[in-house]
Every structure is written in C-alpha cells, then in structure tokens.
Amino acid sequence: MATEIVNGFINALTPINILAMFLSTAGGIIIGAMPGLSAAMGVALLIPLTFGMPASTGLIVLGGMYCGAIFGGSISAILIHTPGTPASAATAIDGYQLTLKGKAGKALGTAVISSGIGGLLSCISVYFFAPPLAKLAMAFGSPEYFWLSLFGLTIIAGVSTDSILKGLMSGAFGLLLACIGMDPMNGVMRYTFGSASLYSGLPFTATLIGLFSMSQVLVLAEKKIRKQGNMVDFDDRVMLSKKEFKRISPTIIRSWLIGNIIGILPGAGASIASFLGYNEARQFSKHKEEFGHGSIEGIAGSEAANNAVTGGSLIPTLTLGIPGESVTAVMMGGLLIQGMQPGPDLFNKYADVTYTFFAGFVLVQIVMTVLGLFGARWFAKVSRLSDSILIPCIFALSVVGSYAIRNNLFDVLVMFLFGIVGYFVKKFDLNPAAIVLALILGPTGESGLRRSLALSGGDPRVLFSSFVCIVLILLCIFGIFSPIVMKKFEKQALGEDAKADSKA
C-alpha cells in the first residue's frame, strides 16, 4: 500500500492536477460563501466538466469543490452572520462577534487554519479504513447487494428532512424513477413511452443537475432579488499568532476526531459535526466566558469538525457505495460517470486512480488553506455577487452541463423537468438526495433481488440466508431509527448554542 500511496502523490502533483485543485477549490470557496448556493449544487454543476477529464483529475476537481464549499460557508457566516452552507451555522455565533469587534481577519484566519488541519487529518482515516472496508465488500453476493442498497437508502432518507417518513417516501419515489428504462434482467422496456433516449434509464447527470442546480435557480427567482451583499471590509491580520495557534490546537484535534467519526457514520453530516465540535470546544475551554462573544476556540471547534467530515464521509461512499449525505451522493454520480463502481475494484483495478484521488484530496486541504489565508479578502468580495447575475449563469451552466454528457437536447428537457420537480421537493420538505441515491442504488437493488430469487428458484429465504444479510437487515433498521437519535443530538446542541447566542 505504501507504494500506491507514494505513486498517488506523484500522480497528483502533475501541473494539470495542481491547476485543477486550485481552480476547483477556489470555485468551491466562492460557491460556499454565497448564501443560498450549496456544495451539492456546485458538485452537480461540475460533473459534466469532469466527464472529459482523466478519472483521477475529475475526482480531484469534485473533491476540491466539496472541501472548498464547506470552508467557504464560514466566510459569509463570519462576515454577515449568514452561513453560506448549513455546516457553518455554528461558526456564525462567534465569528460574527469577532467581526463586530473589528477582528474579522482573525476569525477568518482561525476558520481557514482549523478547516485545513481538520480536513488534512481526516484524510488519514481514508487511507486506513477505506481499503479494509472495501475488501469486506468482496464477500457480498446478490442478496447482500440487495440489502446494502436498501441500507444506503434508509440512511440517506433520514438526513436533511424533518420527517423520516418523507425521507423514505423520497427514496421510494427515486426507486420508482430508477425503473424507467430497460429491465436489467430480460431487456423489457419500462415507462420509456417509445423514447430511445430513455432506453438506458433517466439520464443521471441531467436529473442530478435538475434536482440540485436548476431547482436552485427557481428558489432564487421566487424571492426578492438579493442585490450585492453588504459584507464588511476588514483590514486586520488573517494570520494567527503562535500563542493563538497553540490555544486552538487541542480544540482542532478534538473536533477532528468528532468530525471524522461523524463523517464515517452514514446518516450524520457536516452540520451536526460542527455543532458537536463547537459544544465540545466550549466544554473543554479555559475561557468559557468568551463563547458567544467572539471566541476563536468556538470557530476552530466548528470549522475543524465540519471539514473533518469530508474525509470521513468518503469512506462509506467509496467502499460500500452508501454516501451519508447529499454532497457525497452527488459525488458518487461523478464516480459512476467515469465508469467506476464503489467497492473493492477501486482498490485493485483502479488503485492508481483511487490513490491519486486520495493524494489529491490531501493536497486540496493544503491548497484550501493557502487560498483561504491569502485570498480571504478577495473571496469575500466575489461572494457579494447579486442573485440577478447568478440566476442566468446557473441556468445556462445547467443547460450546457446536462447537454454535454450525451450531446442530446432531450437531456436538457429532463434537467428542466427535474428542476421543477426539485423545486417542489425542496418546498415540501422531501429529500432530493434520497431521490438521487435511489436512482444510483435502484438498479443494484433490483439486480440483487432478482438474481437471488432466480438462483434460489424463487425462494425468498435466500435473502436471509447469510450472516452478512442479517447484519445488513439490522443496519437497515438502525438506518431508519438513527435519524431520531441524531436529531436529538442536533436539537440538544442547537438549544445550547441558542443560549450562547442570546447571551451575546
């Protein structure tokens, strides 16, 4: 494995990959810093671009966008008290207080350094946990794959929505959409209405772009247009002193562990991690009185935790194909259009690509830190872009992106249709990530189920025949009930943070 890791770094350090890291991370920071735009939307828009790139470069680009956007959310959280992404909500508490005191630079510097170190340390877990977990997947047969796909759906269905039932309904609706196209076993056309463009199912990238990007255009268009943001200019130092760095170091390490574990657990996400990281920072701090009034430990606790999620969340995504949150669900789409399936193949057949991506992911954290430290002022300016400019740009990019994969205007129509579907899905608190994941996992689940039944002569007991099947069934049950526990955690953390905020 050591050779593969070293080779990965050598491949990742080619000029084109370095350029890709800088551009995608910068793009991610800008998207994350704009309130209303999400990391998932940014990754969805980038997927068509990565299609024409070598697989490793494409994945590095998506990783750069992901990490950049998670950090970028802290810029608007600190400067205008509006988190660019939900993952930075806890950062806004102390970050904005520092801005009011004229120390916005220090707040941003703390966020950059904590995000960079949190993300960097989270990469360690990717190297250690991903390969053995992928080996485990080698023992899976058709029945296991059926249960695994169900587990993935139960996990994501509970994320991002208030009602678990609505999340599960979104997943089941996605499974129904996944039935469109050719039957995987005997080639019967289902729900294609004679259209050749639907023979291989719904165009995945176009559906993805519609659900996440085009829908955002409608969300932006429905409200009074946000003109240029009113971010404050700041002139204090972004760089932290040795003493300040020493003060936040234990918090960063604690938040890294929290974020990393939360990231590996499918079903949790960056926003839960950041609140837990913030709470733990306050719990262990020698300066508790500063929390809510502009504590750099508070910012470090939240930011190190949310960026530590990025590395951790790649593990279940790449090894078992069960992304724990919406951004990794979209990223998995990027992996699939490169013709790569999550699982053991990534560490054998495509080991060079995978380890180059891992190395790129490590380097992206460094790039993000450099860009953040030296470009924070500039990113703050760019993120003031008005919605009236963003609306036509996002829609035109959605059009060209959905067209580019198959050079087919039909895909643009599908993107448009799913943009409208995605708008209502968001409005009525259904879960677009569950729909996307069901589109990915649907065919795997159907093949798994039908192959198992075919091999056993129609006996459904085959689905309960192995130890792995039983474990996966138990995990499905856990997947349905875990959001209830997670929400309790989040509510508890939110309650304590609201108290801190009101004191401020």
Add this chain to the structure above:
Amino acid sequence: MKKSDIGVVAIIYALIIAFFIPTLSFPSEAQIYPLIVMAILTLLNTLYLINCLMKYFKDKKIERDLSEIFEGFQPKQFLIVLVLCIVYVFLISLLGFYIATFLYMLGTMIFLKVPKKHVILTVVCFMALVYGTFTMFLRVPLPTGIFM
C-alpha cells in the same frame, strides 16, 4: 395537519397510479420489482396520511401553511424568469447554443435590472468560459441551430 401535507399525499398517490397503469402491460417478470416499489411507496404514503390524520383529530384544524412555505414569493418575477428559461431551451435548437445563451442572459439580466456594465461583463466572461471549457477543452459539439 398541514394543508401542504394533503397535496404531497395526493400527488404521491397520483404518481403511483400513473406508474401502475403501464406496469400492467409488462411481462410478469418485469412487473415484480416496480410493483414491490409501488407497494412500499403506497405503504409509506398511507402511513404518512395516517400520521397527518392523527394530528388533525388531535388539533381539530388544518394548518394553512402554504403562505408560510411561499413566504415572500414574487409571482411576476418567478413566472417571467421561468418563461425566459423555457424560451431559452426552445431557442437553442432554433438559433444554436451561443446565440440563444447570449439572448437569454441579456434578457434575464435586463429584466432583473442588472446595471448595463455588469450585464456586458457577465455575458462576455460567461460565453468565453463556456467556449473555452466546452468547445475548446471538452470538444462538445454544442447545438448550432437550424440556420447554420
């Protein structure tokens, strides 16, 4: 019980029916999986409906939450942006990608009252970015329209 919940439940039932009717014409082997999925969706939707009804019998009222969901909704602006998007998609096959995009961006930004200088700068930068990325780098043959 929220008014929006009634809509969600009704739409999901309608979608199940819309998928169920063509499913009947599939050979039996190809029917099994979609029917299982439909049964699961029906079960979940019914559970959600029961959940809503229980809330209704407890509170004895239907919460009119649509105004809350669409708070601050700008109907004129939303519809015009949507219509411009639709017109753009249809213009692509007629005028080609670049001309249609130019007209769409210009029209949308003028409608949204973007200052002229920013409109020109955005259109030029955007077109250059798309040309550089999709036409030069990825070599995607973007639609040229019926006049080319």
